[in-house]
Amino acid sequence: MKWTRAVHHLTDLVEKVSEMPGTHFRFEVVELWVFGDLLGAPRDLEHIDVALVVDLPVDEVPWLTEPLGAEHWANASRVSRNPVMPFWRSAQAPVWNHRIERPALAWSKADGIAEETLVAVGDGTGELVRLPAPEPDELRKRLDDELALSLAALRHDNQVYTDRRWSPGKLTPYADALWRTTTGYLDLLDALAR
Structure with a gap:
C-alpha cells in the first residue's frame, strides 16, 4: 500500500x-x-x-x-x-x-x-x-519477564487443550489459543538466543 x-x-x-x-x-x-x-x-x-x-x-x-x-x-x-x-x-x-x-x-x-x-x-x-532504545540489560530483563509469563501461559493453554481434546464441541478456539501462545514463547526464546 x-x-x-x-x-x-x-x-x-x-x-x-x-x-x-x-x-x-x-x-x-x-x-x-x-x-x-x-x-x-x-x-x-x-x-x-x-x-x-x-x-x-x-x-x-x-x-x-x-x-x-x-x-x-x-x-x-x-x-x-x-x-x-x-x-x-x-x-x-x-x-x-x-x-x-x-x-x-x-x-x-x-x-x-x-x-x-x-x-x-x-x-x-x-x-x-519514538521512545528511546532500552539498554541491553533492560531489554534482557524484559525478555526474561515475558518468557516466564509466556511459559506459564503455554502450560495453561496446553492443559486446557488437553482437557478439551476429546470433549464435544469445536476444538478450534483452544487449538488457536495454544498455537498463538506457542508462537509467542518460541519467538521469545529465539530473541533471547540472539
Whole structure:
C-alpha cells in the first residue's frame, strides 16, 4: 500500500479507538502505539504495526496472544478489515520488547490523540517521536519477564487443550489459543538466543 494510505489507516484507527466505548468489551484499550516501518521514511508498506494496550493483567496478555474478546474488538474497530497488524499488550507492563522497538504513542485514554505523532508519521519523521532504545540489560530483563509469563501461559493453554481434546464441541478456539501462545514463547526464546 502507498505511504499516504498507510497513514490514513493509522489516523482512521486512532480516531475509531478514541470514540469506542470501553463498556462493550471485556477489556478497554487504553493506549495505541505505532511501531515498525511506519516510523521510518515514506515508502510502500504491506501493513502497519500497532500495539494495543489493554487494561488487563499481564498474565491475560502473553506475547503474541489475543485477549478474550479481541476478535470482536477488531471487528468493531475495523482492524480486521484493514492492513493493520495488532500486537496486544497489558497496561501493567512496558509496551516495548524485542519486536516492538522504540514505539511512538499515537493515542491514550488519558491524553487523547497524540497529534505530534500523527504529523511526524505523515511527514516521514517518525524517528523524532519514538521512545528511546532500552539498554541491553533492560531489554534482557524484559525478555526474561515475558518468557516466564509466556511459559506459564503455554502450560495453561496446553492443559486446557488437553482437557478439551476429546470433549464435544469445536476444538478450534483452544487449538488457536495454544498455537498463538506457542508462537509467542518460541519467538521469545529465539530473541533471547540472539
